[in-house]
Amino acid sequence: MARAVSSVRIKSLKAYTVEEAAEVVRVTEQTIRAWIKQGLPAMTEKRPTLILGWALKGFHEQLRKKRRRPLQDGEFFCLHCKEPRTPVAGVVEYQRLSDAHGQLRGFCSACEGICVRIISRRDLPKWADLLDAGTNDRRTA
Ligand SMILES: [Zn+2]
Structure with a gap:
């Protein structure tokens, strides 16, 4: 089982090399380098590149947080x-998962892949517009 990655292991006052940073956060060195390009503050003027723990x-x-x-x-x-998306209206279907919950499935308006949302069954009426926008025959509430 993969252990949850926690930033608790990062020591704020330590300077990490890219390799050490990758180790402590359990990502690849490539990911750390990508993060530096995306704005992770790092000392890149000298080799090795150093990243301060707090950063x-x-x-x-x-x-x-962003992901969550x-x-x-x-x-x-x-x-x-792997992002929140709006589904294409009219082709959303509801699938019962239990007495209390169900899953809405639709097609992503960005990539046309499958997008889902778990909802409480009593919230189903809130989604009626989306479900009713197309045909009703897929609806199995
Ligand atoms: Zn998508």
Whole structure:
């Protein structure tokens, strides 16, 4: 089982090389270099490139938060984009998962891949517009 990556292991006052930073956050060195390009503060003037722990910690936490952003109204999670997306209206279907929950499935408006959203069954009426925009015959609530 993969252990959850936590920024707790990062020591704020330590300077990490790219290799050490990759080790401590459990990503590849390539990812760390990409993060530097995306704005992770690093001392790149001399070799080896050094990243201060506090900067790595802050950047890492920001990334995790961004990834964990809850879905807003009307958004589905696209399994392909791995991002919140809006589904193409009219081809959304509801699938019952349990007495209390169900899954809405649709097609991502960005990539046309499958996007999903788990909803509480009692919230189903809120999604009626999306479900009713097309044919009703896929609806199995
Ligand atoms: Zn998508």
